[in-house]
Amino acid sequence: MxxxxxxxxxxxxxxxxxxxxxxVGYYILRKxxxxxxFLVAGRSMTTPILVCTLASTYYGLDVLFGTSEMSFNNGVVxxxxxxxxxxxxxxxxxxxxxxxxxxxxxxxxPEILERHYxxxxxxxxxxxxxxxxxxALALFGLGRLCxxxxxxxxxxxxxxxxxxxxxxTLWGGLWAVAITDTIQFVxxxxxxxIAIPILMANIGGFDAVAxxxxxxxxxxxxxxxxxxxxxxxATGISILVDPGFxxxxxxxxxxxxxxxxxxxxxxxxxxxxxxVVAGGMLAAAGVNSGTLPAQLHSNDxxxxxxxxxxxxxxxxxxxxxxxxxxxxxxxxxxxxAGANLSYDLYRPLARHRVTDRELVRLTKWGIVLxxxxxxxxxxxxxxxxxxxxxQATALTSTVLVPIFACLFWKGKKTPxxxxxxxxxxxxxxxxxxxxxxxxxxxxxxxxxxxxSFSLWGSRYEIWQEYALFFTLxxxxxxxxxxxxxxxxxxPPERGAA
Amino acid sequence: xxxxxxxxxxxxxxxxGAAVVIFVLFLKDARGILSGKGREGDSGQGDAQAGxxxxxx
Numbered sequence: 011m012x013x014x015x016x017x018x019x020x021x022x023x024x025x026x027x028x029x030x031x032x033x034v035g036y037y038i039l040r041k042x043x044x045x046x047x048f049l050v051a052g053r054s055m056t057t058p059i060l061v062c063t064l065a066s067t068y069y070g071l072d073v074l075f076g077t078s079e080m081s082f083n084n085g086v087v088x089x090x091x092x093x094x095x096x097x098x099x100x101x102x103x104x105x106x107x108x109x110x111x112x113x114x115x116x117x118x119x120p121e122i123l124e125r126h127y128x129x130x131x132x133x134x135x136x137x138x139x140x141x142x143x144x145x146a147l148a149l150f151g152l153g154r155l156c157x158x159x160x161x162x163x164x165x166x167x168x169x170x171x172x173x174x175x176x177x178x179t180l181w182g183g184l185w186a187v188a189i190t191d192t193i194q195f196v197x198x199x200x201x202x203x204i205a206i207p208i209l210m211a212n213i214g215g216f217d218a219v220a221x222x223x224x225x226x227x228x229x230x231x232x233x234x235x236x237x238x239x240x241x242x243x244a245t246g247i248s249i250l251v252d253p254g255f256x257x258x259x260x261x262x263x264x265x266x267x268x269x270x271x272x273x274x275x276x277x278x279x280x281x282x283x284x285x286v287v288a289g290g291m292l293a294a295a296g297v298n299s300g301t302l303p304a305q306l307h308s309n310d311x312x313x314x315x316x317x318x319x320x321x322x323x324x325x326x327x328x329x330x331x332x333x334x335x336x337x338x339x340x341x342x343x344x345x346x347a348g349a350n351l352s353y354d355l356y357r358p359l360a361r362h363r364v365t366d367r368e369l370v371r372l373t374k375w376g377i378v379l380x381x382x383x384x385x386x387x388x389x390x391x392x393x394x395x396x397x398x399x400x401q402a403t404a405l406t407s408t409v410l411v412p413i414f415a416c417l418f419w420k421g422k423k424t425p426x427x428x429x430x431x432x433x434x435x436x437x438x439x440x441x442x443x444x445x446x447x448x449x450x451x452x453x454x455x456x457x458x459x460x461x462s463f464s465l466w467g468s469r470y471e472i473w474q475e476y477a478l479f480f481t482l483x484x485x486x487x488x489x490x491x492x493x494x495x496x497x498x499x500x501p502p503e504r505g506a507a
Numbered sequence: 508x509x510x511x512x513x514x515x516x517x518x519x520x521x522x523x524g525a526a527v528v529i530f531v532l533f534l535k536d537a538r539g540i541l542s543g544k545g546r547e548g549d550s551g552q553g554d555a556q557a558g559x560x561x562x563x564x
Contacts, residue, residue, distance in 0.1 A: 058532035192533055199526035203519040216511035228511075274529070281522040288515045 016159070016317065020326025027197070027330035028174050031190050031337070035178025038186040045369040048183030049349050050117060050261040055188065060262055060271030062192035065278045066338035067254055069198070071151035072398070074286060074335055078312035081290030084234070085227025089287040091239045096246025097276055103249050104272030110417045111256060112265040118346075119253045120354040123409065126416040127428035128499045129358050134432050135409055136354030139253045142405040143347035144380055145172075146387035147398040148339040153388070155336065158310055159317075159329060165389060175337040176381045179345050180374050184261060187341045194334030199282065201324070201331035202316075206285045206292070209319040213292045213301060222295035241475035247482075248402040251410045253346045289316060344384070348376030399474070400443060407435035407481035411489045425499050427492035434488030438481040446474050 046052055055063075073093070081088035116122050119139050124132025149168045156167020178186045213219065219227075226232060231239065249255055262268035293311035296302035296318075306314055313332065317325045352372035357364045364372075387397065412428040450459035450472075459474045 056536045058529045058536055061529050062533060189537075192530065196526050196530045199522045203523035203526070206515060207519050210512065210515060216509050216515070219511075220509075274525070278522065278525055281518040281525070284514065284518045285522060288511070288518075 016325055016329075017322040019322045020329065023323060023326030024330050024333070027333065028171070030193065031174055031178055034190050034193070035181040035186040038178075038182030038189065045353075045366045045373070046117075047185065048370050048373060049345070049353070050257060051184040051188060053115075053261055054263050055258070055261045055267070055271075056263055057267045057270045057274065059188050059192060060258060060267060061274045061278065062195035063188040063338075063342070064255070064258055064271055064275040065282075066191045066195040066198055066334065067258075067342040068249070068252075068275075069279065069282060069335060070148055070339040071155070071332075071336050072147065073283070074312065074332065075151070075309055077283065077286045078290035078293070079308045081287040082294045082308040082311045084232050085223065085291060086230060086287060087232030087234050088290065089284055091231045091234050092242050093283040093287070094280070095239065095243030097279060098243070099246035099249055100272065100276055100279070103255065104269050104276070107250065107417070108259050108262070108268035108272060109265040111259045112262055112268050116256070116260055118260075118349055118354055119251065119256045119409070119413070120350065122413055122416055123428060124354075124358065125501070126423065126499060127412065127425045131412065131425060131428045131432070132358055133355060134429070136350045138405050138408045138432075139354065140347050140350040140380065142401045143253055143343040143350065144387060144401070145340045145343045145347075145384040148172075148336050148343070149381075149385050150388035152333070152336040152340070155313075155332060158313065168385060168388065171333060171337065172340055172381070172385065175340040176344060176377065179341040180377055183370075183373075184257070184345060187338075187345055188261075190341065191338045194331075194338045197327065197331035197334045198338075199278065199331075201328040202282065202285050202289075204324065205316040205320055205328050206289050209289060209292050209296075209315055212319045213296050213299070216291075218299065219291050219295040222298040223291065227291060227294070238473060238475060241473065241479070244478045245399075245402065245475075247410070247478060248406050251406055251413055253350070254342045257342075257346055257349075286312065340381075340384075344377045344381045345373075347380030347384075348373045348378075351376030351379060396474070399477075400439070403443075403477045403481065404436065404439050406478060407439045407485050408432045409435075410482065411435070411485045415489065422493060422498060424493055424496040426495040427489045430492030431485045431489035435481055435485035438484040439477060442477050442480055443474070446472065450474065 044052075077088050077093055080092055114122075114125075116125075120132045120135030123135040149172045150164075152171050153164030153166075153168030156162055156171065157164040160167065178190055182189075210216075258271075259268045262271065289312040290308075293302060293306070293315035294308075296315055297304060297306050297311070302311075302315055302318060316328055320328055352369055352375070356372055357369065409432065411431045412423075415423045415427070446459045446461050449463070450461035452458075453460050461472045463470055463472075
């Protein structure tokens with residue numbers, strides 16, 4: 011643990027942060043007597059806590075390191091062409107989804123399918139949500155962070171620090187997650203907001219950046235292909251079926267609080283995105299001017315540059331903010347995945363009435379199991395970002411169309427429509443990725459696979475990121491065809507009446 | 508100081524200011540939330556299962 015830019019004060023701050031998180035979880039332990047308290051915080055979350063938990067959960071290490079890496083290599087296009095376009099979907103989610111979701115008092119995303127299409131649809135939704143929520147990428151990122159910052163083994167780091175997130179989630183459920191998210195949110199935002207201006211002063215501002223990086227770094231949309239820009243924007247679609255986002259809407263005290271929380275989060279994400287992009291560009295200038303090590307990897311650039319710029323104590327606080335970024339994602343999705351196992355998969359299939367107490371106990375076991383699965387996946391797959399994109403594409407392609415039909419279409423919607431939409435979405439995702447993997451070539455510049463081919467004298471390229479352009483329409487077609495068969499689902503007690 | 512510097516300063520102030528204000532508002536709510544006073548009136552314990560388990564009486 012001998013990082014060149016860190017002192018013992020920084021390590022003490024990090025230790026205090028971790029102990030603080032455990033303390034919060036332990037305090038909440040006595041205040042979550044029922045399943046509703048454990049999973050949706052008694053449906054009593056107000057706007058400030060919703061902002062904190064939304065903002066910190068959706069901004070993980072992928073944003074901190076992925077976006078800064080892109081700005082390090084490509085400049086401001088990382089902000090205008092990559093991160094901001096997807097915020098349009100977040101705005102839609104705030105305006106159109108919050109009221110509809112909150113009004114029906116659902117508890118989980120698969121439950122929406124179960125209520126409208128029956129048990130099989132709910133079970134399939136439970137599996138899709140579970141697969142999406144396994145916290146593999148966040149655990150891997152946490153381990154990598156430990157390796158870079160503390161110099162110890164990544165697997166051990168993920169086990170220890172991820173274990174802290176696991177422990178407080180088990181103790182306090184969504185309340186512990188939300189309150190630790192709140193502290194993590196403040197750490198994330200304030201430390202970044204302090205660090206970037208200090209880094210800017212050290213490097214010499216954007217005049218110094220302009221003289222040290224290629225001119226193209228200041229082109230708003232750079233030389234990024236339009237279809238790729240649209241594909242990046244389309245990644246924001248996943249929020250429309252994100253089980254963690256749904257859980258927070260269900261936990262809101264009212265639809266208005268949910269909508270306001272989401273809109274305020276947009277403001278936070280806008281500012282946060284720019285500071286991350288600015289940090290990446292300042293780091294690039296620091297490397298080119300010799301202020302930072304020449305061999306610095308673009309992925310670690312922001313972290314190294316900020317730790318270099320901050321004084322002792324503040325650097326530790328920033329690192330605590332970085333840990334917070336990962337831990338807030340791990341805790342939220344472990345909880346969602348645990349509830350998928352207990353509430354969405356076990357409860358409907360159990361032959362007896364599942365009590366509240368049993369649900370809490372099973373959810374805790376589910377959290378441990380999903381955390382463990384996430385940890386194993388993190389160190390089995392070597393291309394984890396690709397796995398994450400696959401997880402998000404699979405969930406969106408299978409459940410978005412049936413869920414939106416429930417929320418926005420008052421007409422006929424049959425169980426067959428849901429099942430066919432789910433099946434076509436899933437098959438098309440697997441077929442698309444297999445095709446790209448088989449026929450495509452790896453592209454090191456964008457870190458993806460591209461399949462190039464000629465048709466009728468013209469040259470075409472299909473990128474791995476284009477998956478949703480194919481899979482989502484196929485899922486919609488499956489729904490329309492399936493909707494020709496059968497009638498609306500009637501829940502058992504209504505049928506009996 | 509050029510336009511990008513100003514934009515960065517603006518976003519730093521926005522992010523830090525918003526975080527602090529939201530945290531203060533959270534602290535105001537926290538006591539009521541943790542003591543259970545923030546619960547909505549029509550949502551009792553066990554309600555979580557009510558919609559999805561139609562066989563229950």
